Amino acid sequence: MNTLRRRTLTQAVQLSLLLSLPVVASAQDAAPADATTLDRVQVTGTRIKRADIESQTPVQTLTREDIERTGLTSIGDIVQELTGSGSALNTKFNSSGNFGFSPNGDGVGAGSAQVDLRNLGSKRVLVLVDGMRWVNESSASGVGASTDLNTIPLALVERIEVLEDGASSLYGSDAIAGVVNIITRRNFEGGQVTLNYGEYGEGDGEQKSVDLAWGMSTERSNLFLGASYVDQEPVFSRDREQSAFPKPGTGLTGGSSATPNGRFIFFPGTPSTVCPLTDTDSNPATPPVAFCNITTPNGSSFPNGVNYPNDFIGFTTANRFNFSQFNLLMTPSERAGLFGQYRFHISDSMSAYAKALVNRRESVNQAAPEPIFLGPDAGTGNPFADDITISRLNPFNPFGIDLISSGPGANLVLIGRRPVEGGARVFEQKVDTQYFGTGLEGTLDIGERQYIWDVNAAFSRNEAEQTNFGSYNIRNINIALGDPAVCAATPGCTPLNIFGGPGTITPAMLAFIQPIVRDRSEQKLTQVTANISGDLFNIWAGPVSFATGLEHRSYEGFYQPDPLTVAGFYNGVPSLPTSGEYDVNEAYVEFNVPLARNNFLGKSLDLSLAGRYSDYSTFGGQFTPKYGLRWQVADELLLRATFAEGFRAPSIGELYGSDSRADLELNDPCLIGLDLTPPSGNPANCAALGVPAGAIQTNSQISVTTGGNPNLEPETARSFTAGFVFSPNLLSGTRWSDRMDFEVTYYRHAIEGAVQAIDAQTQLDLCVQTLDPLYCNGITRSSVGSINGFNNRLTNLGSIKTEGWDADVFWTLPETSLGRFKFTWQNTFVTGYEAVGAAGQVQPRTVGVEVNDSAIPDWTSNASLDWKLGNFNAAWSVRHISELEEQCVQFTVNFPVCSNPVEGTNTLEATTYHDVQVGYQFDWMKGLQLTAGVNNLFDTDPPICLSCSLNGYDASTYDIPGGRFFYMRANLRF
Template sequence: MKKIALKAGVTAVALTLASSHVVAQEDSARSMEKVVITGSNIKRLDVETATPVEILRREDITRLGVNSVKEALETLTSSTGALSDIGGSNSFASGASAVSLRNLGKQSTLVLLNSRRVAPYALADYNEVFTNLDSLPIDAIERIEVLRNGGSSIYGSDAVAGVINIITRSDFQGVQASASYDQSVKNEQFKTKKASITAGFGDWVNDKYNVLANVEVFKRGEVLWRDVVDDINPGYGKQFSAVAPGSGLMFGNLGAPSTYSYPGNLIGQGAVPGCATVNSAGLCVYDRFSRFEAVPKADRVNGLLSAKFDLGGGTEAFGEALYSHTKTSYTSAFNTYGSTNPNAIWGDPRTGGGKSFIYQYLPATHPLNTTGEDVEFRYRFADAPSYQDATSDQYRVLGGVKGNWRSFDWESAAGVMGSKTKLRSAGAISDSGFKQQVGDYNNFDPDTFSVRDPNFFNRGYQIGKVNSPEVLNSLFPVNGYDGKITQYFVDAKLTGEVGKIADRAINIAAGAELRHEKFKIMPTDNLLQGDIVGYGSATANASRSTQAAFAEVSLPVTSTLDVTAAARIDKFPGFKAHTSPKLAAIWKATPAFALRGTLESGFRAPNLTESAQSSKFAFDNGVVDLKRCPQARALADALRAQSDALPDSDPNKALGLARADTVEGNECAAGVPSVVRNNPNLKPETTHMGTVGFVIEPVKNTNFSLDYWRIERKDEIGIKTTAELLAAEADQAPGTIGRADLSADKTFTAAERQTYGVTAGALTSTNGSFLNVARTKTSGVDVSANTRFNTGIGRLDLGANATYLLELKNFSSSLNRYGDNLAGRYGYSKTVANVTAALKTGDFSNSLRLIYQSKTALNGDYFDETYTAAGCADLGWSADECRIKAYGRLDWNVSYTGVRDLTVSMFVRNITNRRPPLDLRDFDSAGGVIPQNTADVTGRSVRITAEYKFR
């Protein structure tokens, strides 16, 4: 009893601190109950286990001032960048948010709700299937338990980098309403509103039942860059002309306008009549920043209903229903047309062949063209529909019973869960619609490159005029995807004591799980037909059934040494049963000091988009054809030399130079269709991981822990790039690389092929499948320190958590070895830390939280030469600009409970209004026009929350 009382004292401190590292209950009375902690199926009295678990309690989440589960998980030091609905409009899974731990990706972190899986988002992000965090209600959460190493031995596939178990409230009685409003002080356009109501009735002790219902509504407003671009870091304006001081004076201070405008420009002639804004050169300009979106509009409704009933005799029935509806509405930039734009390259999924959209000059026959010759035309389709809406419905319904039999507790449940997502967008050009409403861009004179259609841009669509909805819908049709996932499951488990070692109980857990899933992703017909210019497509239609059995035993070898062994066997169709073992031990050397460690193996089974019926059609641009590019460059050099020798008055000079560019572009910067299909022969990704560390309590109410972790993942599922395939073309299976017949060569004549030694036809496509091609290894240290003591004015809690990344390396198949250590490189800070101080004084609670990230270089792995020191110098960036400086942010939260049943809180994020550090790479890689970091213009923000409990 003394040991248990001591551990309760240790963990009572930690549980009250934001993001604290905890493994026990908050008071000594509750610590006497057996509980199950994430990472084990065995109930324990002493919950200080060998496996490091981090817990965010309800009061911690309040102090964090977050509006969603996604924001809460981003505060973890082990959390690394993952998909967000805010910046995900260009992903295959727009409208969703995910989490990643240990830099291992969003589908290597398993998310649970009340210790059971939730349905994945119904659109895969290319091949990644993940849980949409936006579908989970934050106000219904009691706590979040984070297992910071793998959990495949307990939970099966996907639990590679860690497990996040979201536990909802239980035994709640009464009605509680909550509302919050979050707004930037710097730019009021950034605002979020959230409201919820929670109701519970039935006293579990007296009434033998309890029912809980929660409904949560979330709304976020849209923010466009035009409204906030003037407040971006001035450092960007020093390097990028689009946001240089005074660049947007016609529409603001920053944000240069574009000559791709409405109603457009004829270069050499001037603005098209009807232009509202003309620059000093007489060209029509358009405020493109008015359509660049910083934050999309979002609307969400989440609902949770749970109930439990005492059936007598120690048996309990329980049920749960979860439903969410989310909609993210993206504003898209209007499509542009420019005669000198590079050709748009894409392909036809039906044939696997490539397609090319050629931007043409406005012909001399067009009524707007008064020059008497073809003229360069710049235009923006500002009358087109241009948007993307992602709407998703997700649900989970389950029911079960649990009870006890002799010395065992048992539990069984069955349920169904699913997700339906509808993604629709408009604004991209239809190939067939353009030919109908504008003209056939492929019908041109090969010698002069002049379009042959005299009515080009003078058909159904009229430049700068009012066009009918029928014309616009034909030219810019709606396209998108419909995704649907359905999963059914049955599970059962048994836990209890099977014997003793001396007077110490040996506990076991065993169980089984059956699961069936169906996954379908279907593009609209125009995507399937390759009719949307520049767009690929992805399809999936598959199902499978899986089975699993698991067992776990806890052996109290001595009074101070506890060893736990666990294993789980998962059987997926198409490959042998996979066993995931785990061994963990904790040695409590003294009442104040414990050593702990784990060794385990994990795995991720190929998902249905990787192993079952699916296909993805995309396009690789800028491809260098190793068999034709050297010859093309030699021919281009010869053509240029011949042209340079001609007088400027000779029309063949311009034609020769133009052909030289075309020859080189065709073979040294080619656009090649890429078809990737599922692979039924994939192996699971496997992981070996281990942890070792200690926990110490030098004095009462003060503790410190340190854990070293290491993870190595093999057989990672991915694809070989086009460059990799071409580098080893002779080794590829027939049909992997498609080439045209030499007789159909459009680059070289027969004589030129003879002269330059061209023996291979032009690239037409690459065909591949998902493969086990990669490996990753990573290691680091997690540190946690907590203390609590009374001051003269109240109780003060201090806590600190930090993750130090020692190593992160990706295997290079071309080098046949691991690449550089990415710790401290772009995107991978070595140190991430949080420090919290909370003071309780009467009816007031105040807390301060410091968030810290260490500096990083701008370059990535060994092949990333653009942003090395030499690369930055070539770009004109200083050594100081060629890195991301360390950053710290200070937040403050205050709560007041002086009015009965009412809690009012104010959270101030970034109280010092400090900018995030300059990130020139982020801006540059996005094109050097659109800012990427909304935190830069959000600055300080305030969140007010009121919570009232009705009695």
């Protein structure tokens, strides 16, 4: 098979060379090209270096001025505000300890900032730096398939080019939804110091940054050096009203049943005042039994031992634990980076370059003290927790009986205890990125034609360590709660008191059960490329241009969890090691064919053709073509259209990722809700699944196991765009308009075989509705009916389809005594989105719906008005997100915060943010620019999201609650 793949690749390379080299040789006598060497540029979306190719595809460019107007200090935060961006991870996600592992099998990039285009997922966006691929993220929780933009310092960025179109034929895998190409600063004279300071109106979330830049040029060389430091302080959930409780407007109903006082659900055998005789299964043929669902009063502590039943009360909503008091709205992040590039002109036709980067990110996530769940209803999948026996001989056991999870005499259902004595869970990440690239580039004259070529090599590595404080060793907990004789024979063991309330777990007890957990991960990318571009020959309408090249890439990655986790002793989210590698060889060719010039068809008509053959060591070969038309009807009207096929190769984590767990918010249709709402599932089907009547869902967080699949095939895609750019002469050069441009683009993307796990809630609902093994296999239940196992594996799902429109207006007004104004209005309208599973299951994510902490608004809009007068400047920006709808979480339906309880839905009202900025430039040295601004001027809170996992809002779509952010900037050139 490998021999066959190599032969196929060789043939493809030969084909691309045959298409270009002989024609090059025959073009020696051809007339010179119209464009001079100075006119030739390369833009994202084409490999051909010609000035008139620039507008062939819809590329959005963010200049340095655009970037500085945002007041933001992260590339990820900036691109996430584009109208075409979808939901992606950022520092507003308090990831570790709450979400577990991504259901995509690639870990959670805690502290990272990603980019999603067209709502197709961050792993389907290719990130380039100066046209070369950037290494995928490592955040010590897996082998990710996305790029962490927080590994690229903002100080080195000259501009950001965003191609919102399929581009696999030009750039290879991952470019299904588009390409983000970050262009670094190169030709820079002198020095620059930029100081930033900002904080939220509540006096928290302080952000400080320092950027240094220096460059020089000689006749034969140029050098640029840059350094960046960013320090972002946290914002705590407890400091905002909206995020102070698990679900806004529901009090403690959404709180945890693992409390500092403990929750104890078991069958004591003998009834008492707090554990009366109860018909637990609603079966009149069986006698009632004594049943306990008890706790001790909130805040009570019994250091000398708790007395049963006198010290206990029935467990109610009022006894639940508010874990939001420990969570973060904005996670702290400290980033420091150094970057340099040097370019030397060896001759008039050849230059060499070298560039290097080192970057360190230190970030922190924090969650509430880690809960300890024990018994069959714990659902952790860990036998030390689910199959535990708590000995009656344990000196702190007040019940006088063994509490047994399974087998003869089983009487334990669930114990939940929150050891606040051990402190909050703190996850500290240290992420180091190194990049080195070098190459040669130049021109080659053959006859009267000139060809531009380059050869490049780059190595990049992203490595991360995560240290977890505040978690527990479940094996040691099992021993410390068991037979005291076994504990006494175990070095370091002290019998554990989980019954006495807060403060009764002593330092000696903690020393035995609370370790420090350390995880590591790493990704490496090695790439070598060679490209050549120029004009081949002239035809009736002008020169046929081409670009062709070869590329080799090698990927390596691993994830190594702590030995405690590998052994199965970790009380938190379990995972196993992952490692893998693969390589790819590719050849591509691109042509631009002029079909007409200055005739009845208009100014020009050009056809573009491109194709790439990729040979992967993991699955074989893949060919992806692309076709485009660019029709310049007149100076003021351009029409364009593209059709492309694309693919995305499964990542290392998706292929080789070991079993890991995500704790997801799920409503079990077979169980009574947390607020005692009746189950919605078919009673007969629920009984067939082993759920006794009257069973209650004690915990809405269900542990779902996921993992890689080495049999995954590549995702394939088809993309189509069509649109126009209209610059009417009537609105150019007038007293009220220097220039006005209208740009409209229709897009459609269709992905087949998308790598994903079926939505867990959808799988659970379909299992209850149909009893089909396709959905029910992998979902297991305990003797009391609750889910204690949920296996949700990666597969090639059926399809994802999305379509919509971009509509933009750019208006520059003439300069007057009032200054110069510039108006920009950009809009994205999503008209369709559908994801279908391999067996036809329609996934819940669609247009206008909030689901799984992400949203697809049907309209997003950004408008900005810039003003300049002398040394003064100002900007006013408006960001709009249209209305969304979500399913109310089961227990929230009867609360007023659920806006439509009859249908069980909640409306997230349309949200508009206003940002303002003012500045003045002093004529000191080469210029001192002082800027002040406010983001979210009117302190608009995000709409309440009841289905979101944390903080009551969608952190990937909206600003944080209480989000008025003030900032100042000083920028000195010298």
